[in-house]
Amino acid sequence: MRNDSLSCEKIFINRDYREIRQIGRGGDGTVYLVFHKPTEQMRAAKCFRTENSQRRLQELMLIKRLRHSALPQVLDICIGEQQIWLIMEYINGRNISEIPCEERSMIQFFSIARQLSEILIYLHTRPCPILHLDLKPTNVLLRQDGSLVLIDFGAAILEAWGETQGHYGTPGFAAPEQKQQGKRIDVRADIYGYGALLYFYLCEKRPVVAQTKKMEWNSPWQKRCKRGVRQIVERCLSPEPEGRFTDFQEVQKAFALVRLRYHWYRRMQKSIGVVVFLAVVLGFAWSHLLYTGMFSEIAVRQNRKKYDLLLERSEALGFSLAVGCFEEAVKLCPGRNEWCFLLLERIGSDYIFDEGEEEAVRKLIYTVLPGEEWTFLEYQKSTNNSAYRELAYRMGMLYWYFYSGTGGKRAAANWFEAAVDLQRKQVESGEQKENKDACEQESAWLESAKIHAEISGYYERLGKRDAEGFMGAKYSSYWEDLKRLWALDSLEKEGRGVQLHVADELLGCMLFHMQEIYESGESYETVKKLLELLENFFQRTGKEMEATDLEKAKEQCNEARVSIMRVYERIGGTVFEK
Incomplete structure (x- = not known):
């Protein structure tokens, strides 16, 4: 301070x-x-x-x-x-009010409700409980992977000092008792703000709460927003604190039951609809049913053919027109994902990932699929775990190495962690055994994702100190992660651009942090061998590099040799062989 x-x-x-x-x-x-x-x-x-x-x-x-x-x-x-x-x-993300109506879904609603309740449980269960008191759409951010961040603690107070004392919050989202000077408030004030935020997500307007009037639910989601959800939100928005839930653990239990009923209702609705339809038309239209079945199969085959043609056509078009082909392709075959990997491969081919390309990718993967309540990304995560993990990894590599805007490393870390977390959950649940062969094929880039996630942790701790005043980031761990990354067989498959980035990082370690590397216990033979590998790499790739870049790389290798010589000769008495 x-x-x-x-x-x-x-x-x-x-x-x-x-x-x-x-x-x-x-x-x-x-x-x-x-x-x-x-x-x-x-x-x-x-x-x-x-x-x-x-x-x-x-x-x-x-x-x-x-x-x-x-x-x-x-x-x-x-x-x-x-x-x-x-x-x-x-935090680089968009707030709740910036989510377009066409991207909103009940799946996303339940995810936001769950994540936000978990954050507030954490705040309210601290040794000195903290009340946020300003829950509103602009204070809740969504990262690209769907994870939620709660910001702006300008109105926050300790529950022990629960008198309002001018902590009014935002009109329309603050609990009524926050406007009453000297009124003691507790966690139920945050429960009100929580309900107001969820109401805004559903109805795109602030709630109007009165003692005698019933709440208005003029929402484009009227048919999908079931009574159980409305009852929970209305209880959160009770004008009197006594009418609300007592804490967020109780809110979570209520939502868990409603979500279970919601998914059960959807499945039953689809099943009952099919049964009723068959019962009504079975005696009348058996031949017609055969005909429509054949027609449907023909339509599916035609869509698949159009889909393949669009992907083939995209290879001969510029980026904007190719994105248009991909938009049509995802509408024809929502469950297929080849277009997405073609798009990411195309973006990475020139080693630049600009903000315009980022917007195009975001629009495609976060758009709700036709006839579904899922986005493309949510659909892949739920139905094709292997494809989702690889997609998350590819997004992470683009952000990590080629993103031209700010916050690329942080965005990449979120994607890498998403891939690693999903794979770990599958292993813990036993699902991984059923796809053992597929997991062996993807183990190489999963290992790369784990290493990048660990390196991102180093970047997060860089420049920060712990409670005892020591630096949070240990350079030795960064050096070890870089060595593991360089040793991966899969690194060569990522292209020369990625290899050059990693090689430059290793040379930078040797040039500027050789003392820390030596103090971590690294042997002279290991450092010498690694430098020789880097020199051989630059020699092999010299034809693909600009003459000035190649000359600079050779100079850095020589300077690194001198740096290693200086440290090991001065401390250990060992020098390079001439």
């Missing part, structure tokens, strides 16, 4: 942070995107328009200690004469 009396502009310009742009504004402050100079990382900084009270500082210090994958980590607190600055990690 740093103490500074400068204005907000001077804090960023003269100290460790540089302001990039304003990214949000609320009732209690303004949020900026800032650049942290020592770690070269983007972060979010919120300036509170509040008096510098000791109680507020204690609340923020407790929030700083929170550790949860769905909460942005608080990295620093800056104190000025009239402002308090909260420095947090920057």
